[in-house]
């Protein structure tokens with residue numbers, strides 16, 4: 246099987262984000278990781294190839310530093326990588342999807358393209374749909390169950406309130422993965438060393454014929470979410486504290 | 502004047518309360534026309550309640566020859582047809598599990614900009630405000646394109662009534678399923694009544710809850726408040742709760758009016774999923790727990806003592 250996995254290079258979720266100017270952030274001073282949801286995608290692809298044979302190719306659109314994320318995916322078992330380089334910190338989902346499509350089509354014929362369910366930095370939740378539409382392929386996002394057979398994928402996902410839906414798509418297809426699908430492996434030292442020798446093909450986005458001017462959404466401002474400054478502590482014995490709380494929630498906050 | 506469409510979500514045929522905040526957001530955009538689009542659930546019985554929050558027209562969108570279990574692509578195409586038929590300037594809806602999916606299909610199909618999980622919209626300026634960097638920052642995104650698509654975070658905007666006389670009409674969309682995705686089965690058995698992402702009140706238990714059964718203590722309290730229960734990742738990883746209950750960066754993002762955290766330390770990752778809640782209350786045995794630095798009200802105490810008393814007091818006072 247030829248499986249492509251789209252992996253985004255994102256700031257570590259525990260990292261402190263320092264906003265620079267109106268709409269930028271200090272990416273040099275910030276630790277980056279592979280988008281956590283994309284790890285489920287890599288793990289699934291590697292497991293399928295371990296079972297059925299084939300190749301796992303990681304595709305990343307980002308700055309040159311994003312090669313580190315491709316190496317991390319290779320340490321989990323991916324065979325090759327493609328890095329599409331861009332200059333800007335933010336790229337819209339439409340442009341990203343076009344770049345991913347061009348990079349994949351130029352490289353080979355996918356049986357499955359995996360993505361994560363969403364990127365934890367810009368939280369767009371749409372790149373996989375745009376990629377699938379552009380390639381004329383079926384797409385299902387947020388899958389936590391997958392079974393393959395007969396040229397088809399049967400997938401399961403949650404549709405709210407604990408209700409579940411089972412869907413069927415034919416291959417090739419685009420699938421967005423989430424927690425519950427598998428347990429991403431923790432690479433061992435020899436795997437990390439081996440990953441250093443694997444091939445990464447680097448292309449500039451312009452070389453793929455994709456223009457960054459077609460963006461339909463633009464980040465105009467970034468601001469810190471106002472932090473709470475500390476709780477009002479309710480003292481006394483348990484009963485007194487609880488009564489004070491209920492009174493506040495009812496009369497002042499009016500939330501109950 | 503703008504014409505704004507709202508994709509209405511229903512549960513067992515009833516309009517979900519979370520739609521009213523979306524209608525309120527639409528009303529805040531000057532005096533345009535607000536058209537409520539219903540793909541499932543009966544428009545007739547929804548007319549009054551949608552009118553109460555300012556809908557001018559309620560449209561039952563039907564698809565020839567398709568039932569409620571229609572493929573998600575077919576539904577997205579029917580919505581696209583409705584956008585064209587009513588010349589909508591914007592379509593708003595909920596960023597629920599289903600809302601996120603249909604909006605993304607629609608955006609890809611029509612090649613339109615989409616902002617998912619918005620906290621605020623400004624149609625005149627063509628901007629939205631949404632979470633970025635796992636809830637650490639807000640981003641203002643400017644969208645260009647003929648129609649703005651915005652899936653709003655449930656409960657992000659308080660619902661305010663503004664009665665209008667709504668009319669009802671039908672729109673039979675003649676669209677074809679591209680035949681790419683087939684719905685095999687929908688299983689609602691495991692479903693709770695109140696979905697976590699849309700609940701108005703959430704009572705969450707962290708690692709010290711110590712067993713699945715102990716969540717019953719929280720359930721009773723949550724039920725009295727018309728809400729539901731949540732869990733931290735530590736509790737999910739320990740097997741006390743299913744992942745569907747997890748709040749946080751790798752779980753659900755929620756924005757209820759009241760969030761009561763019981764035995765939560767206050768981790769960055771947990772807060773990524775709930776810090777936009779209107780009021781946050783923490784119950785923790787450790788007076789120095791970090792959560793007390795980032796919530797609104799705190800009680801130092803054992804959750805197994807405090808929550809039952811809270812339930813008792815609520816029974817008396819509500």
Ligand SMILES: Cc1cc2nc3c(=O)[nH]c(=O)nc-3n(C[C@H](O)[C@H](O)[C@@H](O)COP(=O)(O)OP(=O)(O)OC[C@H]3O[C@@H](n4cnc5c(N)ncnc54)[C@H](O)[C@@H]3O)c2cc1C
Pocket residue numbers: 251252253254280282283304305306307335336337338339341359360361362363364365366367368369370371372373461462464614615616617631632633640642
């Ligand atoms: C705050 C903010 C909001 C935005 N909102 C919108 C919007 O409403 N509409 C819009 O068109 N654009 C939007 N953008 C731009 C766009 O979302 C991202 O910048 C773009 O990189 C795609 O990421 P995403 O968050 O959309 O990814 P998602 O759609 O959340 O990512 C889904 C999956 O796609 C894959 N993927 C995404 N990006 C890459 C990449 N660079 N390389 C490899 N794989 C990738 C990953 O597998 C990922 O798990 C927004 C940007 C910002 C900063």
Ligand SMILES: Cc1cc2nc3c(=O)[nH]c(=O)nc-3n(C[C@H](O)[C@H](O)[C@H](O)COP(=O)(O)OP(=O)(O)OC[C@H]3O[C@@H](n4cnc5c(N)ncnc54)[C@H](O)[C@@H]3O)c2cc1C
Pocket residue numbers: 258281706707708709732733734735736747748749750751752753763764765766767768769770771774784785786787790791802803804805
């Ligand atoms: C990439 C990544 C993603 C993550 N995603 C998530 C996520 O989505 N959601 C999430 O929740 N976490 C997430 N985490 C984990 C997070 O970092 C914390 O480990 C986790 O939230 C801690 O859970 P907790 O608060 O329940 O437990 P703890 O941190 O163990 O805190 C328990 C607290 O309860 C108090 N306590 C003890 N006994 C009692 C009692 N009887 N009554 C009252 N209080 C008591 C203690 O004083 C303590 O403060 C993520 C971590 C990483 C690295």
